Amino acid sequence: MAAKQILSIPGPDGSGVEVPYFEFGTSNSGPHLTVFAGIHGAEYSSIAAAKQFVSELKDDEVVGRLTVVPIVNVLSFWARTAFVVPVDNQNLNRAFPGNPQGSFTDIYAFQIFEKFIRNTDYLLDMHAGDIPESLEPFTIFEESSVEAKSLAMAKSYGIKHIVRQRQAGLVVAGSTSATAAAIGIPAIIAESGENGILDPVAVERHLRGLRNLARTLGVLNGEPFAGSPNILYDGWNWLRAESAGWWQPAHKTGTDVKAGDLLGTLGDVWGDSQTEIRAPQDGTVLFQTSSPAVSENGILVGLALR
Ligand SMILES: [Zn+2]
Numbered sequence: 001m002a003a004k005q006i007l008s009i010p011g012p013d014g015s016g017v018e019v020p021y022f023e024f025g026t027s028n029s030g031p032h033l034t035v036f037a038g039i040h041g042a043e044y045s046s047i048a049a050a051k052q053f054v055s056e057l058k059d060d061e062v063v064g065r066l067t068v069v070p071i072v073n074v075l076s077f078w079a080r081t082a083f084v085v086p087v088d089n090q091n092l093n094r095a096f097p098g099n100p101q102g103s104f105t106d107i108y109a110f111q112i113f114e115k116f117i118r119n120t121d122y123l124l125d126m127h128a129g130d131i132p133e134s135l136e137p138f139t140i141f142e143e144s145s146v147e148a149k150s151l152a153m154a155k156s157y158g159i160k161h162i163v164r165q166r167q168a169g170l171v172v173a174g175s176t177s178a179t180a181a182a183i184g185i186p187a188i189i190a191e192s193g194e195n196g197i198l199d200p201v202a203v204e205r206h207l208r209g210l211r212n213l214a215r216t217l218g219v220l221n222g223e224p225f226a227g228s229p230n231i232l233y234d235g236w237n238w239l240r241a242e243s244a245g246w247w248q249p250a251h252k253t254g255t256d257v258k259a260g261d262l263l264g265t266l267g268d269v270w271g272d273s274q275t276e277i278r279a280p281q282d283g284t285v286l287f288q289t290s291s292p293a294v295s296e297n298g299i300l301v302g303l304a305l306r
Contacts, residue, residue: 009111012087012104019112021069022054030064033219034120035210036176037069039093039127040083041076045193046126049206057220064219067120072112082131082196093125094172096179109174117180122153122217125176126206128193132291135194136161136253136284137205138304143167144181153188155227156216157209161286163304166235194253195290233304237280240297241266245275247294249301255285263301266294282306 037050090105098110129135138161141150180187193202283303
């Protein structure tokens, strides 16, 4: 049986923030997989998949050890904030491994890292496109000493697009997968769903991947399915806005572009001026901001590189 547990993190006003999670198996069980969802509290397809996974698990199915945290960022979930923790507006997935003397998000990241990441054998962190973000499903792993194992995890998740995040030209620091890999724990981030929509197809894609990953790692019994064909990308180019403006992307996510192709236009709200944003190199649009409202230095397009 799953044991329902609570991690209590000191809150900004002195009260505790309660993070519910589930434990299956014991420290004597087989390999330990830790599953996160809701690091970003409005990425509902990932949260729904974690909830459904737990509710459908049968007692005799778990042969290893499983920890599932369906809503890591509970304050963001209740406040419906995209990307950030509402207390200090910091992105939790840029704050790991955290800092007990830092801002609220730094302290929160520290508690989550020490409790859940430091002592697991494998980490899966499920995400989706947030409220203003459209997204083609993909998985991410890091260039690291454990990258062969992380890549095998990504392949077993069964999503076509797999991005290796290079250390050189790293687009973001402080993510779950990067900080786990840095201490030798194989980890992936899996993205399915977009625009903060609770989409059953996106939920099912996460569920199928999660179950297959857990079987492949020997955490759940049952035969895993063989990996499907995939495309491996070597890093990213995240294009950002030089100034705030009205953004209109030119393509659907999943589109392959060549260097020089139009990616979208960024104009002022009067419609007086318009800047064409073009691809600096060949790649595939795996996510992009779908909201027209983009602030200075805001992300426009995530271009995965071949
Ligand atoms: Zn996310």
